[in-house]
Amino acid sequence: MTLLSVTDLHATVADTEILKGISLTVNPGEVHAIMGPNGSGKSTFAQILAGHPAYEVTGGDIVYKGESILEDEPEVRAQKGIFLAFQYPVEIPGVTNAYFLRSAYNEIRKANGQEEIDPMDFLDIMAEKLKIVDMDPAMVNRAVNSGFSGGAKKRNEILQMAVLEPTLAILDETDSGLDIDALRIVAEGVNKLKRADRSTIVVTHYQRLLNYIVPDFVHVLADGRIVKSGGKDLALELEAKGYDWLLEGASA
Amino acid sequence: MSVMSYRDQFAAFSSNGGGAGPAWLPALRQRAFDRFSALGFPTTRDEDFHYTSVAAIAETTFKPVRGTEPTTDLTALAPYLVDAGFNRLVFVNGRFARELSSFAALPVEVSITTLTDAIANDAGFVQEHLASLADIDGNAFAALNTAFVTDGVVVRLPADCVVDTPLHIMWVADSAASGASIFPRVLIAAGRHSKMAVIESFVGLGGSGYLTNAVTEVRLDDGAYIEHYKVQREATDAYHVATVQAMQAKDTVFHQFSYATGARLSRSNIYTKLGAPGGEGRLNGLYMLAGDQHCDHQTYVHHADEHTASRELYKGILDDSSRGVFNGKVLVDPIAQKTDGKQTNHALLLSDTAKIDSKPQLEIFADDVRCTHGATVGRLDDTLLFYLKSRGIGKETARALLTYAFACEALDTIEVDALRESLEALAFEQFNVATVS
Secondary structure (H helix, E strand, O other): OEEEEEEEEEEOOOOEEEEEEEEEOOOOEEEEEEEOOOOOHHHHHHHHHOOOOOOOOEEEEEEOOOEEEEOOHHHHHHHHHHEEEEEOOOOOOEEEEHHHHHHHHHHHHOOOOOOOOHHHHHHHHHHHHHHOOOOHHHHHHHHHHOOOOOOHHHHHHHHHHHOOOOEEEEEEEOOOOOHHHHHHHHHHHHHHOOOOOOOOEEEEOHHHHHHHHOEEEEEEEEEEEEEEOOOOHHHHHHHOOHHHHHHHHHHH | OOOHHHHHHHHHHHHHHHHOOOOHHHHHHHHHHHHHHOOOOOOOHHHHHHOOHHHHHOOOOOOOOOOOOOOOOOEEEEEEEOOOOOOOEEEEOOOHHHHHHHOOOOOOOOOOEHHHHHHHHHHHHHHHHHOOOOOOOOOHHHHHHHHHOOEEEEEEEOOOOEEOOEEEEEEEEEEHHEEEEEEEEEEEEEEEOOEEEEEHHHHHEOOOOOEEEEEEEEOOOOOOOEEEEEEEEEEOEEEEEEEEEEEEEOOOOOEEEEEOOOOOOEEEEEOOOOOOOOOOOEEEEEEEOOOEEEEEEEEEEEEEHHHHHHHEEEEEEEEOOOOOEEEEEEEEEOOOOOOOEEEEEEEEEOOOOOEEEEEEEEEEEEOOOEEEEEEEEEEOHHHHHHHOOOOOOOOHHHHHHHHHHHHHHHHOOOOOOOHHHHHHHHHHHHOOOOOOO
């Protein structure tokens, strides 16, 4: 069964149309890369999938696991297995990573009719997941992203993803601002979490990340529309030729 | 009218113990009372009280504390101790409670005594320092405190003395304080290169409708580092007025933190004068209000010499119909070149009827300075909320966590770990977040 089916999605922010009819189908186990120049709407698309309240969907539908999620609050989407790794993760002073993640973990379990897990057992889970992103165990007791470097914040996003085990992970420019070592760790973390029943949407400006997270499909977004789709070779072509040739084609 | 009622009380007080002690003391009291009489209580026509009416205090006749035995015991105090291992001086309804106090961890060279004992044994020192910093000529409440001062704490830190264990001074109001006024007084004289943290807690334990009118004076000699934490947890129908006045010599750090959650009406004056190069004043605070509480902070940093610095971070969380006031005054004298000042006040309004008046007030008479101020008033940030919700956390929990996080940013500046942790736990509890582990 199709995991995610986006059809003719239109969205606005403050009466400006940002998405002008996006259609996309993601099957279980697939990795889709969404690329495009700045201002193409690719980050907006990622945030709308997670339910960001700043955007208004004015047309089309998002069907996930066979049901429209347009009316679902962000927390409900998360409880159904959608995860967005933020381009700019926020800082939450005073709230430790452990507490924050356990709250999230338990709310998701509760919503799915599972029992909550106690703090000690949760620490065991954390210890396991920390290895995936090669993070210092001391980070567990630090306040969420508070005073973290850009790279540590991105790594923390992947840690959260590892703990919450989403069915659909959306990475919004997770590679931006990362040096090559951090990029490799983040990408390896994502790859370790890959499973036949889990799908990933990677939003990125650069082809570089796709050397590590190899996509099954590449879509190019420009001016709120998908102007070209292809296999992983499309990313290489974009790297070599830039976006301009596609933009000309789009407006012609 | 109420100034009149104090006249009778002062006459009675002077003839009944208040007139005792070395001759300079009754003279000081009389001078202070005369100033209070002349000034009267401030009104909202006074610029310094523009947003805060103290009419409720002026129109109430607060009686002296009745001479009954205090009912407070250690069990009742337990939730307010912060850390039982701290050196502790407890005053119940303004009177020293020796049996509740403990000085186990105090270095021998430090002198910490009650004001009464200091007047008896160290009169010269008290005469030199009492009311030497607080402005009893212009501040009616400080004058009133000085007129009626009965007991308090005198801390003398000798040069180079570093005290690792904080001193916790607790001002407790129990049921015998109901309708009465209490006049806490603290003198801290920190010698050259000395270092210490002092916590002053104001705790309502059964008292109602009382007035706490406190004055703390802190003198820092060259290189001294003093932390002063004011933890105001008065009864919710009490009145609280306090003045903290520091005087900083060369290369000193005075770090003051004002935490306020109690009292129906409170006003805290946090003042410091940076009188020599290299001095740094850090004035931080957190107020969390609900119901119809009114809480006013006035900070005043006087940069009186070159190369001095000040940092202020105040945060407020206001619910229901509560009202907060923050007035941050900074004065930079002509001589005070290279002043580096930064002031920030952020308020979070949790309801439509809560209100904050935030007034930075910078008067700069030097031309080579860096002084900034910033204030925000608002609701929880949508992006922050979205972040938490996108992790599966429901709206109510997300709001509670973010409100707590907002408070923590201010509490993070507290250097005494046990105090920071206990205030974090209080904030956590207040916003109904499940028990932290």
